[in-house]
Amino acid sequence: MTGIEPEREEAAFPQLTKAQFARLSSFGTPETVEAGEVLYGPGDPTYDLIVIEDATVEIVQPATRDAPEESLVQFGPGAFLGELNLLTGQAVYLIARVVEDGRVHRIAPERFRRLMAEDPELSDILLEAFQARREILTHNGASRGLEIIGSAMDPASLALRTYAARRRLPHLWFDADSVAGHSLLKAASLTSDDLPAALLPDQALKRATPGELAETLGLTYRGDSGGSVDLAVVGAGPAGLAAAVYAASEGLNTVLLDGVGPGGQAAASSRIENYLGFPSGISGGELAERAETQALKFGARLSTPCEVVAINCDEHLNAVLDDGTEIPTRALMIATGARYRSLPLERWDELVGAGIFYAATELEARTCAGDPVTVIGGGNGAGQAALFLASCGCDVTVAIRRPEIESGMSQYLVDRLLASPKITVLGGTEVTRIEGEDVLESISLAGPAGETEQACRGLFCFIGAEPATGWLSGVALDEDGFVRTDVQLATDELGEIWSALGRGPLPFETSVPGVFAVGDVRHGSMKRVAAAVGEGASAVRSVHTAIGVHA
Numbered sequence: 250m251t252g253i254e255p256e257r258e259e260a261a262f263p264q265l266t267k268a269q270f271a272r273l274s275s276f277g278t279p280e281t282v283e284a285g286e287v288l289y290g291p292g293d294p295t296y297d298l299i300v301i302e303d304a305t306v307e308i309v310q311p312a313t314r315d316a317p318e319e320s321l322v323q324f325g326p327g328a329f330l331g332e333l334n335l336l337t338g339q340a341v342y343l344i345a346r347v348v349e350d351g352r353v354h355r356i357a358p359e360r361f362r363r364l365m366a367e368d369p370e371l372s373d374i375l376l377e378a379f380q381a382r383r384e385i386l387t388h389n390g391a392s393r394g395l396e397i398i399g400s401a402m403d404p405a406s407l408a409l410r411t412y413a414a415r416r417r418l419p420h421l422w423f424d425a426d427s428v429a430g431h432s433l434l435k436a437a438s439l440t441s442d443d444l445p446a447a448l449l450p451d452q453a454l455k456r457a458t459p460g461e462l463a464e465t466l467g468l469t470y471r472g473d474s475g476g477s478v479d480l481a482v483v484g485a486g487p488a489g490l491a492a493a494v495y496a497a498s499e500g501l502n503t504v505l506l507d508g509v510g511p512g513g514q515a516a517a518s519s520r521i522e523n524y525l526g527f528p529s530g531i532s533g534g535e536l537a538e539r540a541e542t543q544a545l546k547f548g549a550r551l552s553t554p555c556e557v558v559a560i561n562c563d564e565h566l567n568a569v570l571d572d573g574t575e576i577p578t579r580a581l582m583i584a585t586g587a588r589y590r591s592l593p594l595e596r597w598d599e600l601v602g603a604g605i606f607y608a609a610t611e612l613e614a615r616t617c618a619g620d621p622v623t624v625i626g627g628g629n630g631a632g633q634a635a636l637f638l639a640s641c642g643c644d645v646t647v648a649i650r651r652p653e654i655e656s657g658m659s660q661y662l663v664d665r666l667l668a669s670p671k672i673t674v675l676g677g678t679e680v681t682r683i684e685g686e687d688v689l690e691s692i693s694l695a696g697p698a699g700e701t702e703q704a705c706r707g708l709f710c711f712i713g714a715e716p717a718t719g720w721l722s723g724v725a726l727d728e729d730g731f732v733r734t735d736v737q738l739a740t741d742e743l744g745e746i747w748s749a750l751g752r753g754p755l756p757f758e759t760s761v762p763g764v765f766a767v768g769d770v771r772h773g774s775m776k777r778v779a780a781a782v783g784e785g786a787s788a789v790r791s792v793h794t795a796i797g798v799h800a
């Protein structure tokens with residue numbers, strides 16, 4: 250395996266000491282294996298962590314439409330198999346085949362979870378190895394196991410690629426208009442009507458959606474966990490991820506559900522500079538990845554895309570999913586944050602993803618690198634986006650409705666924006682028209698000097714967000730739709746159920762007992778990553794009190 254720095258390669262294939270090997274294998278069941286035997290293979294919903302005593306096992310990328318089977322790596326005595334999908338629950342996509350007879354130790358999923366909880370030293374080694382192996386697999390042949398083919402400026406293709414990126418799925422992207430894209434379309438007997446398509450070794454998903462892909466890969470909610478969970482967290486932005494990390498690490502059986510993928514609004518940020526402990530900043534995507542791994546390590550189960558459409562509290566508390574599945578839970582945490590605002594312009598919805606974007610990460614920037622783009626909004630998100638796009642070679646116009654840029658943005662960003670030769674800031678300016686056939690081509694801006702039309706390949710919209718509470722009923726909201734909690738609740742918002750309970754709402758508890766709200770969705774919240782994380786973590790204490798389990 251190559252294509253990655255030597256330190257990551259080392260982390261991917263650690264040398265265990267004798268004592269570590271003995272501890273690791275003690276969690277498993279010994280088994281004799283023979284050359285040619287397949288220990289696990291594509292499509293298996295789950296697999297065991299396998300520790301090798303004295304056999305040799307190779308990891309093989311199955312044949313795809315455009316390439317034959319390929320051996321990726323061999324593991325010998327003292328090594329262990331497995332990668333990140335042992336934690337994420339993604340179905341097996343590689344083959345583990347025995348090359349030389351010998352003995353191995355199989356650690357079943359529930360024993361694996363115990364190991365991760367009980368042995369911090371081994372847990373750190375395994376976690377590091379799984380992450381490094383996923384990085385390596387993303388850079389080598391394993392990416393061929395999932396090929397996404399579509400059109401670069403097609404919103405449905407962007408949604409699929411965004412999902413694959415957010416869930417860190419090893420995959421290859423093919424633009425259908427490229428030579429490689431054409432030949433793959435032919436090899437898979439697909440037409441342009443089938444796009445976007447997700448090609449797996451044994452099947453092709455035509456007009457694929459993130460939901461279908463997730464279902465096929467085993468990343469949606471699996472009702473096989475049986476019975477009630479302790480906590481269902483709705484929304485995997487910073488607040489929900491923090492709640493899942495703290496709840497799972499304190500022993501609560503926790504599920505984390507998100508309608509899109511982990512990261513929330515933070516995943517749309519190319520660089521967060523005000524999060525404690527990261528003096529040179531961290532991309533929202535990386536912060537979310539780290540938090541996701543941490544939550545999974547402690548045993549939380551993440552399902553995406555998995556939209557919650559209602560809370561049913563007729564008899565017991567249930568999170569209701571969009572396919573009608575109900576997840577019984579002892580407590581529920583609303584961490585659904587906010588959804589981006591749009592402009593009331595003709596053709597806006599058609600061009601979202603085809604030149605209009607609500608995020609400025611590598612993925613969006615690649616579609617318009619070097620071209621003229623416009624960022625609308627006067628907050629920190631807009632400032633970060635403008636700097637990032639300028640660093641990608643774009644000529645950036647920042648259009649702000651207010652006359653002065655200083656009133657809504659941190660001074661450090663204002664200074665950098667004004668100093669950049671690639672950025673033009675226009676105060677008192679609004680977008681009045683958008684033009685383009687299939688993709689955005691130009692926009693009209695109206696400002697103090699009148700109305701002008703200018704070329705624009707990317708319109709990045711950072712004009713704030715509205716609370717994602719349209720799905721909630723029966724929970725007290727403020728006049729703008731944000732969820733009220735604890736001391737914010739008026740006496741007339743608390744029904745008889747509270748008198749029967751004999752207590753008032755706990756910190757972060759809503760008007761419905763056992764239902765909590767944290768982060769941007771909560772009335773009066775600070776609308777920052779650190780604040781959302783703090784709320785998610787703190788609310789877990791109230792969950793313990795409400796369900797009578799003490800950490």
Ligand SMILES: Cc1cc2nc3c(=O)[nH]c(=O)nc-3n(C[C@H](O)[C@H](O)[C@H](O)COP(=O)(O)OP(=O)(O)OC[C@H]3O[C@@H](n4cnc5c(N)ncnc54)[C@H](O)[C@@H]3O)c2cc1C
Nearest residue numbers: 484486487488508513514557586587630768769776777778
């Ligand atoms: C571009 C940008 C840059 C930013 N930069 C910074 C910064 O530098 N520093 C800073 O402190 N803050 C920054 N912010 C603000 C920060 O990202 C938010 O305050 C923070 O993400 C809020 O976290 P949250 O978990 O409450 O909600 P969100 O991040 O909004 O996450 C909510 C999640 O809930 C999911 N969801 C919604 N409805 C449902 C449903 N019905 N079912 C299932 N899932 C659902 C969504 O898909 C989403 O993933 C930025 C925001 C943006 C947009």
